[in-house]
Amino acid sequence: MDFTYNAYKNLIERLRDNKYNVTNYKNYSNYDKCAILRHDIDYSVDKALKFAEFERQLDVRSTYFVLISSPFYNIIEKKTNEKIKKIKSLGHDIGLHFDELNYSVEYYDQNGGIKNVILSELKLLRYILGIDVDSVSMHRPSKITLDADYDLSPAINSYGNTFFKQFKYLSDSRMRWRENIEDIIEADIYKRLHILTHAFWYDKDSRDIKKTLFKFIKQGNSDRYDILGDNITDLKSLVKKDEV
Numbered sequence: 001m002d003f004t005y006n007a008y009k010n011l012i013e014r015l016r017d018n019k020y021n022v023t024n025y026k027n028y029s030n031y032d033k034c035a036i037l038r039h040d041i042d043y044s045v046d047k048a049l050k051f052a053e054f055e056r057q058l059d060v061r062s063t064y065f066v067l068i069s070s071p072f073y074n075i076i077e078k079k080t081n082e083k084i085k086k087i088k089s090l091g092h093d094i095g096l097h098f099d100e101l102n103y104s105v106e107y108y109d110q111n112g113g114i115k116n117v118i119l120s121e122l123k124l125l126r127y128i129l130g131i132d133v134d135s136v137s138m139h140r141p142s143k144i145t146l147d148a149d150y151d152l153s154p155a156i157n158s159y160g161n162t163f164f165k166q167f168k169y170l171s172d173s174r175m176r177w178r179e180n181i182e183d184i185i186e187a188d189i190y191k192r193l194h195i196l197t198h199a200f201w202y203d204k205d206s207r208d209i210k211k212t213l214f215k216f217i218k219q220g221n222s223d224r225y226d227i228l229g230d231n232i233t234d235l236k237s238l239v240k241k242d243e244v
Contacts, residue, residue: 003201022060025156035193037062043072043200045083051199052087065097065137095135096122167194175201175209
């Protein structure tokens with residue numbers, strides 16, 4: 001499967017042709033055959049918003065998981081905050097993408113364990129965004145976390161046994177499907193699919209992982225220039241954008 005918008009559209013059509021109902025973490029039990037669509041925002045909110053707009057055109061709803069502390073985006077910053085809310089306004093759900101590596105073992109011990117830290121981040125994300133956030137996915141989870149089956153009720157743990165073991169879990173991490181997702185859909189072996197895609201990998205045209213990463217790195221120069229332009233008067237008299 002190519003990592004293009006058209007390929008993703010074909011994936012959605014394949015799900016529908018094989019009678020899968022696209023659902024979320026709350027209404028999946030209403031259907032005998034379903035597929036939950038999930039997207040982790042690891043690097044770019046801009047790419048996530050573009051993907052969310054594309055999914056709206058396809059008339060599907062997904063859950064987009066946001067990091068509290070990312071080195072690539074700041075959810076408190078106004079424009080980023082508004083983009084995440086725009087994703088919500090398109091009919092998608094927003095969830096917490098929790099990175100356990102942000103904390104030391106000592107921090108967990110002092111704050112009642114990893115579960116309490118997750119719930120604290122969940123509360124903080126709700127406050128920052130001012131919207132309902134009731135699901136959590138793990139970023140770079142350890143085996144301990146994957147096996148823990150944390151009960152975050154009433155919030156949903158997307159890596160809990162229900163969604164990680166009772167569903168067929170499929171992911172495009174590192175721009176590679178571990179299994180052929182199209183064959184799995186066509187085979188009709190699994191009645192419940194849990195599909196993780198990363199909007200970051202998808203574009204209009206097909207690119208390999210190196211070109212995708214290189215484009216993102218180059219875009220960082222342009223983004224930083226624009227930020228400086230908002231903070232330095234007449235930046236273009238000092239540095240022209242085509243010079244960066």
